[in-house]
Amino acid sequence: MSKARDPLDPKGLIRESYRIExxxxxxxxxxxxxxxxxxxxxxxxxPAIEAHLAQREGAFPDHPMTTVLRQGLDTVAKPRRRGGWRSRERD
Known part of the structure; x- marks a missing residue:
């Protein structure tokens, strides 16, 4: 098994999450x-989320991390402003 470091998963967190039963x-x-x-x-x-989904979604369609990655992709695709002085109504 290769221990090559994935630049899109520097700590191996996504990879390891799929291994935790x-x-x-x-x-x-x-x-x-x-x-x-x-x-x-x-x-x-x-692009990093898309790459992880491309690598793992087919093999693990029902895995909780796949669900979280999909949700993350949806959130990144629809940015929204939360709070701050620019979002407040002005008189």
């Missing part, structure tokens, strides 16, 4: 957040 969606969300925060500077999230 009985992992929950909540645990996958926590792993996803850690993964997203550990991406190299300048790496866009959407």
């Amino acid at each position: 009985g992992i929950t969606e909540g645990e996958c969300r926590s792993i996803f957040l850690d993964w997203a925060l550990s991406l190299p500077e300048g790496q866009e999230t959407k």
